[in-house]
Amino acid sequence: MEEGSPHRRGLGDWAIPVIALFWVAEYLIVTTVDHLASATAILFLPRALICVSGLVLSLAITRMRGRSAAGWRIIALPAFALLGAFLQTSVDYGIFRLFAPEMRPRIDGTIYLADTIHWFWIYAAQLGIVFSLDYSRAVADHERRIAVLDRLAHQAQLRALRYQLNPHFMFNTLNSIATLVRRGDAETAEGMIEDLADFLRATLAVAPNEDIALSRELELQALYLAIETKRFPGRLRVEMDVSPESARALVPSLITQPLTENVIRHAVAGSRASVLLSILARRVEDQLHLTIANSSPDRGTDAKGMNVGLTNVAERLRVRFDGECSFSAGLQPDGGFAAEIHLPFVVAR
Incomplete structure (x- = not known):
């Protein structure tokens, strides 16, 4: 017994x-x-x-x-x-x-x-x-x-949701590299391959259901955005406004990945003008407020890829925090698009 x-x-x-x-x-x-x-x-x-x-x-x-x-x-x-x-x-x-x-x-x-x-x-x-x-x-x-x-069950569900990111991201990145190869820009394509290797090495070291510091999360996004900056030279600008205190907060690993991908696919890729992708993080009482926004009007709210990304983020937050967080996304009064995450402010001990 x-x-x-x-x-x-x-x-x-x-x-x-x-x-x-x-x-x-x-x-x-x-x-x-x-x-x-x-x-x-x-x-x-x-x-x-x-x-x-x-x-x-x-x-x-x-x-x-x-x-x-x-x-x-x-x-x-x-x-x-x-x-x-x-x-x-x-x-x-x-x-x-x-x-x-x-x-x-x-x-x-x-x-x-x-x-x-x-x-x-x-x-x-x-x-x-x-x-x-x-x-x-x-x-x-x-x-x-x-x-x-x-x-x-929660851990298994979080792993499943987290692993959904990998095929999506790989398809986008390999497509970008293929585009550069077709253009004959071998040097930039080689740089993107190196950036992709760095990104995969870093992300594979993170457990799918692990919470990581926001500073580490943004380091991973910087690797991804370095790839996309090469794909869209002059059309993607990135600004991060993260307070030192909020940088220590724990967030689900790669929770911002679908949001930055949506900016690339539905704002940068569909615009001829320069698009600003901004990431803002602040502590508000006992919560972390994290905002990912872009300066271009949303061009793909009804697109399947947009909905999949937003649904993935919303579901991961729901499973992980069980109602103790909120997530919203939509057009802004100035014409841009923003996604906002409010979750409990917790730091690693």
Whole structure:
């Protein structure tokens, strides 16, 4: 059986100290008071033997609880308690007739029934504690398993979303290199290949579900933008306005990649004029506000590539932060297009 299960057997069973403590309390609270009142020293021995026998019976009955379902335990609890009560009453009579026969000269039906009812509640109480702790531990174990599975599912989903970037990016970059080769610009194409190698080397070293510092995220984007700057000389300008404090904030790795790609595909590639791509990051109270904007009117809001990129970012943020962040994208009053990410401000420790 798996370690940590609430029904694990052996001397390490957590029910042993619970039951032992129960019987110690039974002896101290009930029998000690009786001893002090009776002033008969010999009663200490039979009372102690009764508690020891009760401990043994309780442990034996507790081992019988098994791995039954909660519904069965509702039936099993009174049945086990009744079994323990009858056995304990019989042991009780046997011990007293052996050590203090004056206490139990003969078996009287009424007294026997009264003693059985007394022991029934004793066993019902301790088994109720054991069964309740069993249930609470089972629930805690179930919730822990759900939490582990949920975390693994989130990690798998984040990896899947993150890996969607690679084919998209590779297609765009290789297409840019092919364009330069067709133009006969071998030197620029060679430089782009080197930049691509640097970018892939850097990005492959980052785990898909890892959070990285914004400064590192922007270093990776700088490698990508160096490639696109060669593809669109004179048509792409990049500005980064990132406060030193916000540069330390953790963000999902390559979360800005689809946004910068959209600027290239839907603003720079479709414009003859120079386009400014700006990245702004600030800490606002307990949040990081990150904005990726461009100065050209959006030309591809309905394009499949644009929607895929924005959906990817929105879904990664939703899975990673579970409602503790926001993402919006759209045309700006000045005619540009901007995407804004607000997420919890957390720095690496």
